[in-house]
Amino acid sequence: MNEKDIEIIRALQNEEVYLTLDPFGEIARDLGMDKSKLLEAVNDLKERGAIRRFGAAITPHKAGFTSNAMVAWEVDEDMEEAAAGIMAAHPRVSHCYLRPPFEDFPYTLYTMTHANSPEDLDEILEEMSEKTGVKKRRVLKSVKEFKKSSPVYFP
Amino acid sequence: MLDSIDKEILNRIQGDFPVSGDPYGDIGREVGIPADEVLDRVKRLKGDGIIRKVGPFFDAKRMGHKSTLCAVDVPEEKIEETADIISGYVEVTHNYLRLGHPNIWFTLIARDAGEIDRILAEISEKAGVGPIRNLPARKMFKIKVDLKLEKN
Numbered sequence: 144m145n146e147k148d149i150e151i152i153r154a155l156q157n158e159e160v161y162l163t164l165d166p167f168g169e170i171a172r173d174l175g176m177d178k179s180k181l182l183e184a185v186n187d188l189k190e191r192g193a194i195r196r197f198g199a200a201i202t203p204h205k206a207g208f209t210s211n212a213m214v215a216w217e218v219d220e221d222m223e224e225a226a227a228g229i230m231a232a233h234p235r236v237s238h239c240y241l242r243p244p245f246e247d248f249p250y251t252l253y254t255m256t257h258a259n260s261p262e263d264l265d266e267i268l269e270e271m272s273e274k275t276g277v278k279k280r281r282v283l284k285s286v287k288e289f290k291k292s293s294p295v296y297f298p
Numbered sequence: 299m300l301d302s303i304d305k306e307i308l309n310r311i312q313g314d315f316p317v318s319g320d321p322y323g324d325i326g327r328e329v330g331i332p333a334d335e336v337l338d339r340v341k342r343l344k345g346d347g348i349i350r351k352v353g354p355f356f357d358a359k360r361m362g363h364k365s366t367l368c369a370v371d372v373p374e375e376k377i378e379e380t381a382d383i384i385s386g387y388v389e390v391t392h393n394y395l396r397l398g399h400p401n402i403w404f405t406l407i408a409r410d411a412g413e414i415d416r417i418l419a420e421i422s423e424k425a426g427v428g429p430i431r432n433l434p435a436r437k438m439f440k441i442k443v444d445l446k447l448e449k450n
Contacts, residue, residue: 144361144362152354152356152361155353155354156353156354158351158352158353161315161352161353162337162340162341162344162352163337164320164322164333164334164337165319165320166321167317167318167319167321168319178319179319182317182318182319185317185354186317188354189317191360192357192360193356193357193360193361194354194355194356194357195355195356195357195360195441196313196314196354196355196442197314197315197316197317197353197354197355198311198312198313198314198315198352198355198444199308199311199312199315199340199349199351199352200312200349200350200351200352200355200443201308201312201348201349201350201443201445202347202348202349202350203443203445205346205347205348206300206308206348206445206447207300207447208445213396213403224437227437227439228439230439231439231440234445234446235445236440237440237441237442237443237444237445238440238441238443239438239439239440239441240367240435240436240437240438240439241435241436241437241439242367242433242434242435242436243433243434243436245369245431245433248400248431251436253367257443257445281398282397283396283397283398283403284396284397285394285395285396286394286395286396286397287381287394287395288393288394289381289382289384289385289393289394289395289404290384290385290390290391290392290393290404291350291391291392291393292391292392293351293353293391294356294358294363294365294389294391294407295388296356296361296363298388
């Protein structure tokens with residue numbers, strides 16, 4: 144990341160601007176850049192993978208996905224990569240990671256799953272279990288959301 | 299209520315908001331409505347909280363940052379106070395109370411692992427809780443919230 148990238152990344156984090164007809168024109172004006180040059184730079188950040196996507200984030204439970212769960216699965220080390228790959232491919236799984244175990248918590252494969260009802264969620268989790276052969280899981284049901292925000296880079 | 303055009307727009311822009319000189323026009327041409335109507339709908343969806351944000355999603359690792367999931371078990375009477383302390387950090391992006399033990403789970407993004415260690419030690423000290431389990435991903439398989447909405 145050079146200084147110019149960082150300056151552009153800072154400007155791109157002004158989320159209000161995307162609710163106007165010409166967001167990239169506005170950002171370019173703020174930066175004193177040509178719009179075409181800015182578009183080039185943003186596409187370059189996408190190609191380099193610094194921006195993994197440009198898009199809209201929905202609030203799952205308000206868009207009809209009322210049953211969402213973080214689930215931690217206990218999986219043998221020799222099976223974990225294959226199981227994670229299969230789970231990640233499910234369209235209702237948004238996040239899938241392998242993490243270290245800790246004391247009294249042998250679960251290492253973490254998924255976020257989104258469903259339309261508790262029954263739909265159970266069905267999807269059963270399907271994930273059957274496809275991978277991973278039986279033991281802990282559904283880490285959320286009781287309360289204290290915070291959900293986007294990270295701020297180079298504040 | 300979402301109508302079929304709302305759903306089409308959501309399905310289109312979740313995965314890919316056009317990086318172009320006329321993004322709402324581009325979406326409008328695909329969906330078959332004028333640019334300003336697309337914008338009005340997106341504003342309404344944002345106002346209703348169905349859209350949380352429109353914008354860039356950065357790859358923490360490629361941005362030279364470290365991210366992690368942390369878990370700590372906190373006694374009932376200290377939950378609110380501890381959660382407030384944790385949420386107070388700009389580096390904390392998600393913070394939830396969950397069933398079972400540990401009960402508080404939060405995510406952290408910081409410039410380096412040392413900064414993460416420093417913040418966790420500080421939380422532990424301020425709230426008088428611990429140990430805080432630091433569970434950085436050993437391997438990432440998917441990070442993409444792109445939930446397709448079925449048409450009525």
